[in-house]
Amino acid sequence: MAELHPSAPIATYDTPTPRWVSLLTDIGRPVVAAWVMIMCAPGEHHLGKLAGWNDTLAWGMAGVLAAYAGIAAAVASKRPKGAPGKTSAVLGAWLSLATAMSAQPISHMFVTGHWTAEPRPPVWLVVAVSCIPPLVLGHLLHLAATPVRVTSVALPTATETTPVTPPAPAQTPQPRVLPTAAWTQAVPVGVRLLPIVARAAEPTPVTPPAGQPIKYSDPRCAAIRPLYDNGLRPGTKAIRLAIVAAGFDDPSDGVIRGQLRPEVERHEPHLALLPPAPVAIGA
Structure with missing residues (x-):
């Protein structure tokens, strides 16, 4: 008779992003833009x-709208939630997108003859543009002058003595056996259903007491931690x-953003509140 064996411990797999996918994303986005x-x-x-601008100065309209959309979108994505200027940057990003989108159909209506600029364009168009x-x-200028709020964390000085409290002993969770009575009717004839043991949730990492080094589950996190010493949150x-x-x-972007950096900031939550480091375009 066929049997359903008890479920083995649930395995979790970290599927790294293929390098060609990262390259396609990094190269494709600026090309499309x-x-x-x-x-x-x-x-x-x-x-x-x-x-009313002449042929040369009129090209500045394209540069103004493109720069506005890019800067507003970058500020909106870099500013943390609740930071000063976050709402204004989001509204500016949507406004720049709406302006760029409306410019195309309005211009095409004149070019295709649906509207006419003879003997002169409409007053509302001249004023708006x-x-x-x-x-x-x-x-x-408003976005550039808006400061970024940084939450400061007070650290104990060398003269202060911080009492060291040993961590509580971790309790080993007992496996929970799921009831099988509700599954017996759905099992085909000749198959014997065995109890399924649910995997217990992994314990949350415990921050070590003051004065003791942090033990990371991944040794690569120790190479990432010094990047925060300049007061900025490092990028990918x-x-x-x-x-x-x-x-x-060389790790993938998904491993860096979804596994390594979160582990460093889970041990020291104040690191996640640091302002993001500027993106090095030359890199």
Whole structure:
């Protein structure tokens, strides 16, 4: 007779992202962004000419909208939730996207003959397009002048004595046997159902007492921790360079963002509140 064996401990697999997927993502995003700006530039240039700028200055309309969208989106994604300027940056990102989207159909309506600019373009179009550059500049200056709130964590000085409390002994969780009565009717004839033992939840890592080094489950975390000493939260590329420099294999972006950096910040939660380090474009 066939038997259903008791379930073995549930295995968790860390499936790293293939290198070619990371390269395609890193290269594909700037390529798509460049092509989008190239496709939108003629329509924005056309609106600039309709508003009264000459042929040369009208190309600045495409640059203004592209820079506005990129800067607002970058600030909105980098600022932590609740930080000053976060809401304004999100609204600016949506506003820049709406402006870039509306510029294309309006320009195409004039180009395809559905609307006509003869003998002169509408007053509302001239006023609206003329107000875009100063409004964009004002909002970007507002985002640049808004400080980022950093939560400071007080650390004990060398003269202070912190009492060391030994950690409580970890209790070994007992396996829980699931009831099998509800499954007997669904089992085919000739198959004997055995109890299924559910895997107990893994215990939460315990922060070591003050004065003792942190023991990471992954040795690569020890190579990442010094990157926080400059007061900034390191990015994926900086973490990868530190891991490779320490002699480990090149990890994927998913392992860095989903496993290694969270473990470091789980032991020291204040590290997650640090402002993000600037992205090194040259890297």
